[in-house]
Amino acid sequence: MTTTLESLAAGKYMSLTTFKRDGSAVATPVWLVRDGDALRVVTDVDAGKAKRIRNNDSVLVAPCDMRGNIQGDQVPATAELQDADATIETAAAIRARYGMMGWFLMKRAQRKVKKTGVPTQVGIVIRLS
Secondary structure, eight states: OOOOHHHHHHSSOEEEEEEOTTSOEEEEEEOOEEETTEEEEEEETTSHHHHHHHHOOEEEEEEBOTTOOBOSOOEEEEEEEOOHHHHHHHHHHHHHHHHHHHHHHHHHHHHHHHHHSSOOEEEEEEEEO
């Protein structure tokens, strides 16, 4: 199956592969939303994938199941971390797409921000190469 922006956006999960400094790959299943010609995801600000994207914006993406089992071709893409305002928009879109579970996970992160004053999530914009 050829992986396209449309096939990724239609799926419930996407495998996001980021790369360590030594070049080794780390794949993680993520929730996603489409935004025009890009895909958006949200992760914890201190998650390994966010740290790896700060060092190397080249990623691979593929459709997958909730356990991360890849169900199509991996394709190259670039990833960019979002600022706080854009992250809030992405979190709202995830919440809307994934219903009660999305609402619960995004609300939990918002409560942490209110307690500490420090954002606990960062949005990621992914564009296919």
